[in-house]
Amino acid sequence: MTARDAVHPIELPAEDFAASPYTGFTRDHWVAVADHLVGSAWHWASPGRAHLNLPGRASRSGPQSDGLEGFARSMLAAAFRVAGADGDDPHGWLERYADGLRAGGSRPDEPGAEPWLPIRDVDAGGQPMVESACLALSLRLTRPWLWDQLDEQVQDGVARWLSGALHALPAANNWYLFPYTVAGFLESVGRGDEQTARVRRRALDLLESWNCGDGWYTDGDGRSFDHYNGWALHFYPVLDDHLRGASGVHGSRLEEHLQEVRHLFGADGAPLHLGRSLTYRFAASTAVGLGTLTGDTPMDPGESKRVLNSSLRYFLDRGSIGEDGLLSLGWHGPHAATVQSYSGPASPLWASKAFVALLLGEDSELWRARETERPIEREDLAFGMEPTGWAVQTTRDDGVVRVHNHGSDHMRPHQGEEPDGEDPLYARLAYSTSTGPTARGEVADNHVSVQFRGRRSVRRRIHPLGAGGGGGWAWAGSWHRPIFPAGMAALPGLRVESVVVVRGAEEVRIDRVVDAAHPVEVRHAGWAVDPAGELRSELRGLHGWEDEERLTSPAGTAFAPWVAIPAVRADVEGSAVLVSLARLAGTEEIAPLTGVRELVVDDEQVSFRWADEQATITVRFDPFEVVRTDSPSA
Secondary structure, three states, rough: OHHHHOOOOOOOOOOOOOOOOOOOHHHHHHHHHHHHHHHHHOEEEEEOOOEEEEOOOOOOHHHHHHHHHEEEEEHHHHHHHHEEEEEOOOOOOHHHHHHHHHHHHOOOOOOOOOOOOOOOOHOOOOHHHHHHHHHHHHHHHOOOOOOHHOHHHHHHHHHHHHHHHHHHOOOHHHHHHHHHHHHHHHOOOOOHHHHHHHHHHHHHHHHHHHEEEEEOOOOOOOOOOHHHHHHHHHHHHHHHHHOOOOHHHHHHHHHHHHHHHHHOOOOOOOOOOOOOOOOOOHHHHHHHHHHHOOOOOOOOHHHHHHHHHHHHEEEEEEEEOOOOOOEEOOOOOOOOHHHHOOOOOOOOHHHHHHHHHOOOOOOOOHHHOOOOOOHHHHOEEEEEOOOOOEEEEEOOOOOEEEEEOOOOOOOOOOOOHHHHHHHHHHHOEEOOOOOOOOOOOOOOOOOOEEOOOEEEEEEOEEEEEEEEEOOEEEEOOOOOHHHHHHHHOOOOOOEEEEEEEOOOOOEEEEEEEEEEEEEEEEEEEEEOOOOOOOEEEEEEEEEEEEEEEEEEOOOOOOOOOOEEEEEEEEEEEEEEEEEEEEEEEEEOOOOOOOEEEEEOOOOOOOEEEEEEOOEEEEEOHHHHHHEEEOOOOO
């Protein structure tokens, strides 16, 4: 019998719809999933148990690094599961990890050694630094039952390996929290020194420089806002404070973060399909569980439980765990375009971070609470997020969350705008919990492009103009320089300003093309959906657009194997203001577009009223501002 034959389908406990009327899930379901993922990973253990060599394509770091990744990331799930049960370990997970620690932390010439790759600078094979944080945190969580039971020689070997993280150069982003976490563990077991203190101060100083307000951090210098806010930038410092019995600014920022993040899960529990490392899936709910654990949350236990359970169930119900018992590289199932080159077969196990909620026992308020209705199910919501440059739009009828992206581009300040670096997971105008972007090289969805002499531009660096609104409507705006394929001359002075105003499911999209020195074709594409599915995507030109098109992407998205995309096009020379009306909706009987009235467009501004409202929305370009003027009732 092979290892693969030994893997069984996941077995879940009976659903409890009295305690969880929306999902049926309980804490026992989380324990069962954690045990299943850990157990499935252990079917691929090396002889010395220091590497879990999961099957599949190796990452760019190579199979030895991938084997360490399998060990460390599954260990984190086991640590949350055992620590949350006060050391009860019915499957003997910690004994297995103890064996792996002995072999992995050994020197190459020691009997039974399976030494882990050393921790090096990020540009010299630095992936083990990521895993060092999982190992260190796991050891800290389970110290009485694991670390304290190891022989001093084994402790010395593991500590020696971990200390490599204190000296190697991390990537210029959340990676600085990995040595921070290692240093925290070493200090907690009496192995701290001046170096561990310095590493911790360095990370917190950088975190301060990345703080953008309202609980949002950019992931390194620049403007990169994504799920790393929850599963890294808040996770490590807040949990470290909790384990030290401390409180302060990190917890209060997490609470601010959750004020908005609570609205970024669809009614079905789906997180936003935006940003890198999406194969970590339900790790997107990490901040919700962490805030409940530490008390740094605006959410009551019933709402927190509902988001956590819904997110986990969303992925389980859609085949994220394959026949081999492992989380696949993808979103629902396998999906290559979702995955970055640094990801290997064990990478999805960063989903283990969501099991932080298991640190709360069965008798905690979280697990005793009854799941409650969420705001997205009571009313349509719309609000702007100034730090991220996003306009958020949720709709009660279909439970879909949409984020209009005018601020997150995943570019460092020093980087040039190379056309081959276009990243569909950041560069698009909008993302949702029910649609994904088309792959690089395919027809781009939610994108305004300029075509010159047969070549289409991409959107790279995003320059935010602002975001705002609230009370049922929101807006966001930005500008970018169209970047053409390598080897093609740039068009001097050309820029595109884009503004969206949303209400309900409808979006007024405004594009201002400035200083096109040559005749160009401009195309604006809408949401990409499966025409045979429940979602409907519409885009209609209101001003300046000449034709409406229906484009297709045979490569599909993470949600559909083949998608259609509505688009509008126009020929432009010089400057022009173009206005369209878009909608993504999932209701079975979709009503006609409400539309706008009294649309007035000139070179200086655009103004309109929603067809069923008296208030006037005015978008002015120079200087830029968006104003809502409430008109007296007729």
